Amino acid sequence: MDRIVYLDNNATTAVAPEVFEEMQPYFSELYGNPSSLHSFGGNIAHKIEEARARLAALLGADEDEIIFTGCGTESDATAIHSALTTFPDKRHIVTSVVEHPAVLGLCEHLEGAGYQVTYLSIDEQGRLDLGELAEAVTDDTAIVSIMHANNESGVVFPLDDIAQIVKERGCLLHTDAVQSVGKLPLDMTDTPVDFLSLSGHKLHGPKGVGALFVRRGTAYAPLLLGGHQEDNRRAGTENVASIVGLGKAAQLAAQNMEQEQTRVRAMRDRLQEELLARCPDTIVNGADSPRLPNTLNISFGYIEGESITLMLDELGICVSTGSACSSGSLEVSHVIQRMKVPEMFAHGSIRISLSRYNTEQEIDYVIEQLPPIVARLRQMSPYGRE
Amino acid sequence: MWDYNDKVKDHFLNPRNVGEIENPDGVGDVGNLRCGDALKLYIKVDKSDGEERISDIKFQTFGCASAIAAASAMTEIAKGMTLDEVAQITNQDIVEYLGGLPAAKIHCSVMGAEALHAAIADYRGEEPQAPSADDNIICECFEITEKQIRDAVFRNNLTTAEQVTNYTKAGGACGQCIPEIERIIGEVLTEKAAMRCDIVPENERDARIRQVLAEEIAPELGVHGGGLQLVAIEGDKVIVVMQGACQMCANLQTTVNDFVEKKLREQVDENIVVEVGG
Numbered sequence: 300m301d302r303i304v305y306l307d308n309n310a311t312t313a314v315a316p317e318v319f320e321e322m323q324p325y326f327s328e329l330y331g332n333p334s335s336l337h338s339f340g341g342n343i344a345h346k347i348e349e350a351r352a353r354l355a356a357l358l359g360a361d362e363d364e365i366i367f368t369g370c371g372t373e374s375d376a377t378a379i380h381s382a383l384t385t386f387p388d389k390r391h392i393v394t395s396v397v398e399h400p401a402v403l404g405l406c407e408h409l410e411g412a413g414y415q416v417t418y419l420s421i422d423e424q425g426r427l428d429l430g431e432l433a434e435a436v437t438d439d440t441a442i443v444s445i446m447h448a449n450n451e452s453g454v455v456f457p458l459d460d461i462a463q464i465v466k467e468r469g470c471l472l473h474t475d476a477v478q479s480v481g482k483l484p485l486d487m488t489d490t491p492v493d494f495l496s497l498s499g500h501k502l503h504g505p506k507g508v509g510a511l512f513v514r515r516g517t518a519y520a521p522l523l524l525g526g527h528q529e530d531n532r533r534a535g536t537e538n539v540a541s542i543v544g545l546g547k548a549a550q551l552a553a554q555n556m557e558q559e560q561t562r563v564r565a566m567r568d569r570l571q572e573e574l575l576a577r578c579p580d581t582i583v584n585g586a587d588s589p590r591l592p593n594t595l596n597i598s599f600g601y602i603e604g605e606s607i608t609l610m611l612d613e614l615g616i617c618v619s620t621g622s623a624c625s626s627g628s629l630e631v632s633h634v635i636q637r638m639k640v641p642e643m644f645a646h647g648s649i650r651i652s653l654s655r656y657n658t659e660q661e662i663d664y665v666i667e668q669l670p671p672i673v674a675r676l677r678q679m680s681p682y683g684r685e
Numbered sequence: 686m687w688d689y690n691d692k693v694k695d696h697f698l699n700p701r702n703v704g705e706i707e708n709p710d711g712v713g714d715v716g717n718l719r720c721g722d723a724l725k726l727y728i729k730v731d732k733s734d735g736e737e738r739i740s741d742i743k744f745q746t747f748g749c750a751s752a753i754a755a756a757s758a759m760t761e762i763a764k765g766m767t768l769d770e771v772a773q774i775t776n777q778d779i780v781e782y783l784g785g786l787p788a789a790k791i792h793c794s795v796m797g798a799e800a801l802h803a804a805i806a807d808y809r810g811e812e813p814q815a816p817s818a819d820d821n822i823i824c825e826c827f828e829i830t831e832k833q834i835r836d837a838v839f840r841n842n843l844t845t846a847e848q849v850t851n852y853t854k855a856g857g858a859c860g861q862c863i864p865e866i867e868r869i870i871g872e873v874l875t876e877k878a879a880m881r882c883d884i885v886p887e888n889e890r891d892a893r894i895r896q897v898l899a900e901e902i903a904p905e906l907g908v909h910g911g912g913l914q915l916v917a918i919e920g921d922k923v924i925v926v927m928q929g930a931c932q933m934c935a936n937l938q939t940t941v942n943d944f945v946e947k948k949l950r951e952q953v954d955e956n957i958v959v960e961v962g963g
Binding site: 603606609610622630631643678680681 | 749
């Protein structure tokens with residue numbers, strides 16, 4: 300394949316060249332341990348603090364509210380475990396049916412350990428019912444954990460409204476913002492969440508690093524013990540290069556936020572309109588909801604998503620699919636199922652997720668190449684015929 | 686990411702015999718939308734040389750890459766065959782033709798074989814068999830019957846629920862039926878063991894063959910995730926079925942000739958010939 304058109308940025312993103320450049324010295328040259336007394340190691344702590352300040356600035360947070368972790372999954376787990384540990388009498392968790400597996404898998408595990416979990420439903424447009432949330436939170440609720448934006452549909456939940464409801468009831472709120480940080484403006488001074496999780500590799504930073512925002516004054520219990528790092532809040536020698544990378548990525552994200560909202564959104568919208576115009580019997584999932592500017596989840600009737608994805612792969616176009624066959628689970632993605640996408644369409648769902656590195660030419664290429672693939676697979680299909 | 690080999694990719698990207706036949710002699714329609722894959726097969730049967738032979742075959746499919754490839758391979762295998770020959774085609778023939786499929790995709794080949802047999806039944810005007818006790822649905826998610834699971838377990842010597850899922854999809858969604866699948870596997874294996882006991886060693890040599898197979902050959906194959914089972918001893922001919930990883934192994938024949946047969950010749954009788962049976 301000569302040419303890669305990468306449109307799977309909700310899975311992972313390219314490390315920005317500026318990020319890579321800034322990380323490089325921290326492998327073989329400046330490899331010291333920031334905890335060391337000697338200046339060769341100790342000085343590196345300053346670089347970590349710079350990264351923390353950059354990330355705090357992106358979130359409208361204070362530096363001491365940022366804890367670096369190993370990944371988004373660890374951040375999610377830390378927030379939920381912290382709430383259960385600091386409020387041991389509360390045995391109830393509220394979350395949604397469309398959370399990332401990092402939260403859903405943990406909640407299912409906790410149910411096995413005797414906790415009660417309420418899973419909030421969504422409607423066909425992928426939206427929460429805030430009334431259901433208000434009713435779900437009780438005095439026994441240790442934490443509400445609801446994602447900011449969905450990784451598959453791109454649907455954005457109303458975080459401010461959610462926070463208001465949860466905080467009125469005096470409960471802790473965690474949001475998995477892995478997909479929204481860097482794509483949507485966030486300001487922790489305005490949005491009263493207690494915990495917010497993010498991941499480096501979703502915003503053009505490196506893999507293997509995440510962060511957890513913990514609002515100052517929130518009761519906190521660490522998940523990883525046995526080290527004083529991160530102010531005793533996350534033990535383990537710092538992944539220096541990746542933390543430096545995440546800091547740089549956060550700085551770039553702040554500078555490019557407007558571009559996500561304008562140029563990236565315009566490319567996504569053009570792609571959506573052209574695909575709908577060129578492919579009959581096609582629906583856009585979550586089209587009537589607020590969505591991430593970069594995400595298009597689209598279902599082509601009568602055909603199957605793995606076939607679409609692999610035919611695009613032959614052309615160097617990278618997308619992902621929620622179809623049953625792609626995962627080995629044999630089931631259509633839980634998000635597509637919960638959005639009640641009709642069966643004739645559900646299996647033919649693909650997710651196209653852009654980034655600021657995509658170009659108009661790449662979008663043209665997909666507009667040119669994808670409709671004939673859909674037509675060809677439909678020719679093969681026993682469905683959708685008169 | 687699935688590891689599809691080049692042949693599977695070729696049949697996916699350039700499927701053979703796609704389409705519809707006008708006025709077909711038989712139609713096989715298997716799978717359904719809910720399951721995420723479906724296959725419709727059309728055949729034309731020629732009787733001019735006194736035998737019933739498939740003269741034309743076409744398919745339409747809704748499914749993933751391996752479903753398309755398996756359907757394409759199946760039509761290539763069946764084209765030109767007599768109906769009696771076609772009746773013998775199993776999903777394993779499709780897998781072999783394609784040079785292997787990922788374990789979780791074996792069910793696509795099963796669908797291919799089912800469509801073929803359904804098309805022949807339709808051509809012969811056979812009524813769908815009356816429901817029997819075996820026909821009760823075990824996997825509600827994919828509408829897989831006890832009979833389908835029994836057949837898959839029996840024919841392919843499956844021993845785990847995971848293998849059954851790979852072959853039939855049963856148990857692959859909510860997983861509630863997995864205890865039932867395990868019960869069926871247990872019953873089929875017990876039935877098979879009872880059948881095996883019918884082969885009473887007639888003499889010391891045959892007893893020795895059993896011993897070498899059980900104590901030296903099977904454990905060695907087990908190291909690689911494979912195995913084998915003795916089916917019959919007919920004179921110098923030792924018939925075995927291969928199990929586990931051996932079934933899908935590209936080096937199956939080498940293993941049989943250079944390991945199983947060689948070992949039996951060395952240790953028991955130099956005239957022994959090992960054959961793989963079904």
